[in-house]
Amino acid sequence: MKILVVDDSAIMRKLVTRSIRQAGFGDAEVIEAEDGAIALEVAASQLPDVILADWNMPVMTGIEMLRELRASGDMVRVGFVTSESTTAIKTMAEEAGASFFLSKPIDKVELEDVLNAVRV
Amino acid sequence: MITIGQTPLANLLEDLLGREVNLQPVDKVEPHEATYRGMVTDEDDLVAVIGSDLEFAHTTGAALALIPAGRLDGLDQPDDVLLEIYTEVANVMSRLVNEATIYRTRLDPGVTHSTEALEEVIKSGSMIEACTATIAGYGTGNLGIWYNPPAEAFHG
Numbered sequence: 001m002k003i004l005v006v007d008d009s010a011i012m013r014k015l016v017t018r019s020i021r022q023a024g025f026g027d028a029e030v031i032e033a034e035d036g037a038i039a040l041e042v043a044a045s046q047l048p049d050v051i052l053a054d055w056n057m058p059v060m061t062g063i064e065m066l067r068e069l070r071a072s073g074d075m076v077r078v079g080f081v082t083s084e085s086t087t088a089i090k091t092m093a094e095e096a097g098a099s100f101f102l103s104k105p106i107d108k109v110e111l112e113d114v115l116n117a118v119r120v
Numbered sequence: 121m122i123t124i125g126q127t128p129l130a131n132l133l134e135d136l137l138g139r140e141v142n143l144q145p146v147d148k149v150e151p152h153e154a155t156y157r158g159m160v161t162d163e164d165d166l167v168a169v170i171g172s173d174l175e176f177a178h179t180t181g182a183a184l185a186l187i188p189a190g191r192l193d194g195l196d197q198p199d200d201v202l203l204e205i206y207t208e209v210a211n212v213m214s215r216l217v218n219e220a221t222i223y224r225t226r227l228d229p230g231v232t233h234s235t236e237a238l239e240e241v242i243k244s245g246s247m248i249e250a251c252t253a254t255i256a257g258y259g260t261g262n263l264g265i266w267y268n269p270p271a272e273a274f275h276g
Contacts, residue, residue: 008229011185011205056226083215086224104212105136 001028001119004048006039006065007081008057016052016081016106023112036060040068043076050099050118055082055089066096077118081106122267124216124249133253136212137183140256149250149264152177154198156238157210158228159217166233167223168248168267169241170210174198176253176261181205183258192259213265220248221267241268 003020007013017030031046033039036053037060043051051069053062060068066078079100080093090101100114126143133141151171159168178192181202191202211227218224245268254260 009208009211011208012211015184015208056229058229083212084218084224084226085215086218089224103215105132107135 001025001050001115002046002048003028003030003115004033004039004042004046004051005030006033006036006051006053006057006062008034008054010034012054012104019106019108019111020052020115023108023115025112025115028115036062036065036068039065043069043074048076050077050079050115052079052081052102055080055084063092063096066093066098070097079114122220122246122248124220124265126249126251128216128219129213129249129251132213132216133180133209133255136209137180137255139183139258142254142256143251144254146250146252146262149173149247149262151242151262151264152198153235153239154203155206156235156242157207158233158238158241159214159225160228160232161223161225164228164232165270166228166237166241167225167269168214168217168221168265169238169245170213170217170263170265171238171242172206172263173261175259176263177206177209178202179255179258179261180209180253183255184209189258217248217265217267221269223269242266244268 005013005016013032033042035057055062077099081102083104085103130143152174155172155177157170158166185205245266248267249265
C-alpha cells in the first residue's frame with residue numbers, strides 16, 4: 001500500500017508515519033507532502049492508494065486539495081488527520097468526498113480500521 | 121464559565137505523547153514568552169493563547185519526538201527544536217479549545233499577532249486552564265490557556 005501523508009509540520013508527518021507503522025502497516029510505502037498544492041503533484045505522479053491530510057496548511061488547505069482532486073476526476077481515498085473536530089468541519093469534509101476523518105492525536109485502532117478498509 | 125477540563129486534557133496528552141500524564145490544578149501560571157501560541161478564527165481574530173513555562177514546553181516536545189529525557193538536563197533557555205515540536209502539542213490541544221468555546225479556532229500559522237497582543241490576552245482574558253503537568257519519564261511543567269473572545273461576541 002502506498003500512503004501519502006500531507007502536513008505542513010515535519011514532526012507531525014513523522015508522527016503520522018509512526019502511527020501507520022504502529023497500526024500494523026509497517027510494509028506500507030509512505031510518501032510525504034508539506035501542503036495541498038505539493039500533494040496534488042505527488043498524487044498525480046506517485047498514485048497513492050490513500051491520502052492522509054491535515055486540514056489547516058499554508059498555500060493550499062486539505063479541503064482545497066480534496067476539491068481539486070475531485071474536480072480533476074481523481075477519486076483516490078482521502079482522509080483527514082487534524083485537530084479540527086467540529087461537526088461543521090466533518091460535514092464539509094464528507095460533502096467534499098472525504099472517506100474518513102481522524103482527530104489528532106491519532107487513535108491507532110481507528111487508523112488501523114480505515115487503512116484496512118483501503119486495503120480491501 | 122468556560123473550562124477545558126483536566127480529564128480531557130490529560131487524556132489528550134496521554135494519547136498524544138504515549139505515556140502517563142498527571143495534571144494538578146494551580147492558581148497561577150507564568151508562561152515564558154517563547155511558548156506563547158495564539159489561536160485565531162478564520163478571520164484571524166485572536167481569541168485564545170496557549171502558554172507554559174519552559175519546562176512544560178521542553179518536556180512535551182521531547183516526549184512527543186521521543187528525544188531522550190537526558191537532553192532536558194540543565195536546559196534553562198528556550199530550545200528551538202523542542203519549542204517547534206511543542207507547537208504541535210499546542211496545535212493538538214487547540215482541539216479542546218474548539219470544543220469548549222463558541223469559536224472554531226486554529227493555531228495561528230503565520231504568527232500574525234505580536235507578542236504584545238498575545239500578552240494582552242493572557243493579561244485580560246479568562247484563564248480556562250491552569251495546571252501542573254507531570255509527563256512520566258520526562259518531567260514536570262506548568263501550562264495555561266487563556267481565552268479572550270472579541271467584544272462583539274457579547275452583543276446581539
